[in-house]
Amino acid sequence: NAGVTQTPKFQVLKTGQSMTLQCAQDMNHNSMYWYRQDPGMGLRLIYYSASEGTTDKGEVPNGYNVSRLNKREFSLRLESAAPSQTSVYFCASSDRGTNEKLFFGSGTQLSVL
């Protein structure tokens, strides 16, 4: 079982470059999430998708865009990377409903120089 797969695992960007973080889940889950994690800050929600075709802003959406093209995939795009976006990014998914636990990907370590 693959679960939630994130790519890439590591990435180094220069300020102003763009990139897309990919996330796919094979559990037929409806909801998908993107979080970032910085030291001492816990996990902060960037964007959320309750179902295919819908997205909603989280706590820290500025500088990011997302795309939920189908039920399996939820991508996060940085159009013009900034050093403040240096972080560990986690994708997660859950089944419908607010009693459901999240399944996490293994994370992407992103450094913006």
Next chain:
Amino acid sequence: QKEVEQNSGPLSVPEGAIASLNCTYSDRVSQSFFWYRQYSGKSPELIMSIYSNGDKEDGRFTAQLNKASQYVSLLIRDSQPSDSATYLCAVYNQGGKLIFGQGTELSVKP
């Protein structure tokens, strides 16, 4: 004010002691509460969920919920060095989004 707040830690306890981790939340209509454990360099994993006022026990872990005080806690009995990790409290808000606290780092000393 953050929607979900935790003691900043780090929390250090001796092996065999009880570790107590606390969390408060601001959204009064929240109904679902979770504790995740995260080892260094790894993804978070769910260890407890609680939906009703009172205590819920699972092995050495007990989650406690008090909706009137907007407070949720996690007790770890007979703490082991393998329990050393960051513990994240998470709450679904009324928008259906799962919001995490900043995490409490626990260190269990042999």
